[in-house]
Amino acid sequence: xxxxxxxxxxERLRSKDASIICVTRRRAPSVSDVVRRLxxxxxxxxxxxxxxxxxxxxxxxxxxxLGVVAVPTVLVVSAGAVLERVCAVRDAVDARRLVALAxxxxxxxxxxxxxxxxxTQVPTPRTTPPTPSxxxxxxxxxxxxx
Amino acid sequence: MTTSxxxxxxxxxxxxxxxxxxGEGVPEAVTVPDVAGSDVIGRARAAVAAVDLVVNDxxxxxxxxxxxxxxxxxxxxxxxxxxxxxxxxxxxxxxLVGARLLRLMPVALLPEEQLQRHMNLSLxxxxxxxxxxxxxxxxxxxxxxxxxxxxFLTNPGVLHEVLxxxxxxxxxxPRSFSPRDANASAMLVRVAGTSGAxxxxxxxxxxxxxxGGHTSRRRRTSDGKDAGPAELRPEVLLSWLRHxxxxxxxxxxxxxxxxxxxxxxxETMRERRLDVLLAxxxxxxxxxxAAVISAVVDxxxxxxxxxxxDPMACRFVFPGDERHxxxxxxxxARLTGxxxxxxxxxxxxxxxxxxxxxxxxxxxxxxxxxxxxxVAQARAFSRLAVxxxxxxxxxxxxxxxxxxxxxxxLIDDDAKGPRQRGPLWVEPAATTTVMPLADAWARGxxxxxxxxxxxxxxDVTAMPAxxxxxxxxxxxxxxxxxxxESSDDGVDAVMLTVDDIVEVDPATAATLPPTETP
Numbered sequence: 001x002x003x004x005x006x007x008x009x010x011e012r013l014r015s016k017d018a019s020i021i022c023v024t025r026r027r028a029p030s031v032s033d034v035v036r037r038l039x040x041x042x043x044x045x046x047x048x049x050x051x052x053x054x055x056x057x058x059x060x061x062x063x064x065x066l067g068v069v070a071v072p073t074v075l076v077v078s079a080g081a082v083l084e085r086v087c088a089v090r091d092a093v094d095a096r097r098l099v100a101l102a103x104x105x106x107x108x109x110x111x112x113x114x115x116x117x118x119x120t121q122v123p124t125p126r127t128t129p130p131t132p133s134x135x136x137x138x139x140x141x142x143x144x145x146x
Numbered sequence: 147m148t149t150s151x152x153x154x155x156x157x158x159x160x161x162x163x164x165x166x167x168x169g170e171g172v173p174e175a176v177t178v179p180d181v182a183g184s185d186v187i188g189r190a191r192a193a194v195a196a197v198d199l200v201v202n203d204x205x206x207x208x209x210x211x212x213x214x215x216x217x218x219x220x221x222x223x224x225x226x227x228x229x230x231x232x233x234x235x236x237x238x239x240x241x242l243v244g245a246r247l248l249r250l251m252p253v254a255l256l257p258e259e260q261l262q263r264h265m266n267l268s269l270x271x272x273x274x275x276x277x278x279x280x281x282x283x284x285x286x287x288x289x290x291x292x293x294x295x296x297x298f299l300t301n302p303g304v305l306h307e308v309l310x311x312x313x314x315x316x317x318x319x320p321r322s323f324s325p326r327d328a329n330a331s332a333m334l335v336r337v338a339g340t341s342g343a344x345x346x347x348x349x350x351x352x353x354x355x356x357x358g359g360h361t362s363r364r365r366r367t368s369d370g371k372d373a374g375p376a377e378l379r380p381e382v383l384l385s386w387l388r389h390x391x392x393x394x395x396x397x398x399x400x401x402x403x404x405x406x407x408x409x410x411x412x413e414t415m416r417e418r419r420l421d422v423l424l425a426x427x428x429x430x431x432x433x434x435x436a437a438v439i440s441a442v443v444d445x446x447x448x449x450x451x452x453x454x455x456d457p458m459a460c461r462f463v464f465p466g467d468e469r470h471x472x473x474x475x476x477x478x479a480r481l482t483g484x485x486x487x488x489x490x491x492x493x494x495x496x497x498x499x500x501x502x503x504x505x506x507x508x509x510x511x512x513x514x515x516x517x518x519x520x521v522a523q524a525r526a527f528s529r530l531a532v533x534x535x536x537x538x539x540x541x542x543x544x545x546x547x548x549x550x551x552x553x554x555x556l557i558d559d560d561a562k563g564p565r566q567r568g569p570l571w572v573e574p575a576a577t578t579t580v581m582p583l584a585d586a587w588a589r590g591x592x593x594x595x596x597x598x599x600x601x602x603x604x605d606v607t608a609m610p611a612x613x614x615x616x617x618x619x620x621x622x623x624x625x626x627x628x629x630x631e632s633s634d635d636g637v638d639a640v641m642l643t644v645d646d647i648v649e650v651d652p653a654t655a656a657t658l659p660p661t662e663t664p
């Protein structure tokens with residue numbers, strides 16, 4: 001787990017690598033649970049979890065642009081854009097979902113100029129029981145890019 | 147085109163519409179859709195009935211002002227729901243239980259910014275009925291679009307034509323062009339004329355809209371000094387117009403979430419009879435055409451915003467001042483003791499408050515589950531827009547810094563040729579879901595837009611072919627002579643490679659056979 005200063009945060013936001021950033025604050029309830037779950041999920045895939053202090057005035061000035069209104073808030077960011085922003089991580093599965101989203105962002109963002117090898121597939125209907133779908137991890141999908 | 151969220155008639159009312167704290171005392175009927183033969187809905191019916199016992203009892207016996215009693219009723223229902231949810235395997239079951247719990251949210255404890263907005267967590271009934279087969283797509287699940295709606299886009303010079311004076315509303319330009327007039331990362335300009343027409347040194351003479359709403363034809367530095375005439379190469383304006391944003395992508399129909407989203411969009415179109423309009427020829431009336439496309443955009447926004455709910459939008463907001471602590475403390479203790487949800491601390495509040503989020507602890511995330519943050523809703527809309535709106539000329543640009551919205555630029559056609567409308571700011575999770583970008587900037591939204599460096603660009607001329615191929619791929623083979631029943635369902639695995647689509651020759655795309663009117 002790495003604590004970011006305001007300058008570090010700006011650099012991290014500009015980075016093309018997706019990152020998971022948790023906004024924390026002293027005496028904020030449920031922060032430790034969220035950080036613990038995320039840290040464990042990040043450790044499984046060798047990612048570093050970043051935290052920022054919502055009480056730090058320099059850092060706090062950047063938070064409205066990122067849409068942060070409460071603590072704890074977990075941000076998945078990549079290339080200057082927020083890919084996900086949540087205030088709660090209900091369990092380890094939820095934490096792994098966020099880490100997976102960051103991992104997807106790492107492998108496919110940005111797409112770069114020109115064409116990209118993505119596909120859209122019409123599925124064969126399943127006969128097996130449906131499984132809960134991943135919340136927001138965008139898979140490779142169709143696009144009109146050219 | 148500025149719209150506010152209003153739910154479609156088929157969607158059941160939620161807590162915001164029929165305030166739990168209203169004290170009417172009238173038990174409501176179970177609104178689980180009556181879909182015969184649906185296993186998921188059948189299981190959900192039992193789950194919802196258990197929760198409904200508490201809901202109906204609370205609504206008939208608790209006074210509207212008694213917030214602690216409502217919280218206790220919510221907790222009691224949630225406890226029953228928790229038992230039910232332990233055995234629930236499908237996100238739709240959990241979604242239905244979550245929708246019932248919404249009815250126990252006292253209006254007085256909802257976040258203030260949500261009071262103007264309807265809270266929905268309901269899929270249209272026909273879509274819900276498809277949960278059993280994981281929302282598999284069938285023939286006809288993509289609205290058929292008559293080629294006349296999109297034919298003008300095959301003109302290779304269509305975007306150049308909208309840059310002509312009088313053929314556009316506002317265009318985006320980089321902040322560096324005139325920093326004093328910019329809103330964080332971009333600014334709005336209009337082409338007033340051109341110089342050096344046809345040569346490589348062509349320049350567009352621009353009219354700049356500054357944040358105060360005034361226009362000028364001079365650039366200004368960040369400290370307000372004059373920086374010369376407002377002239378820019380048209381290619382810069384075009385790059386912003388075609389910009390899809392970093393990581394822009396369309397629907398991935400291998401995922402149940404995106405199939406469900408597409409089905410919900412189609413059902414919304416069907417409820418509003420827009421599918422019939424699009425299947426017929428567009429006609430020559432440019433204003434009517436623009437109105438239809440705007441209505442389709444609204445349908446896409448509503449498909450997302452009525453079926454998904456941001457957990458932050460339905461959180462409990464308790465007053466933090468001393469005189470309320472006699473009931474706030476036990477209420478929070480009761481919610482915390484549930485083990486469902488978590489207390490959060492607002493960063494900027496007008497007064498001391500204590501807040502509690504619970505939705506994402508009850509229902510699953512994603513479009514099928516229903517719990518989607520404002521960012522996830524914007525990304526879902528963006529995927530839908532890339533796949534089904536961009537081919538109609540509504541070009542999305544995602545990737546703003548805040549992530550909660552998408553910039554949409556509309557390319558229309560009228561008797562004088564192509565024209566541009568917008569740009570619009572689309573924010574599915576907001577009270578006002580579609581508004582001019584300048585208005586959004588004034589509210590502090592969408593101020594940091596991605597720069598069009600090396601990201602995906604919309605290939606406008608290939609879009610009609612893309613839409614046709616997209617619909618055909620889902621529809622499957624047209625003739626059933628081979629007797630293969632699977633073709634009826636249109637579910638043969640068809641790989642639709644984007645690279646193939648964008649290679650289509652525009653001349654070929656223009657001659658695609660007309661779509662059948664259903």
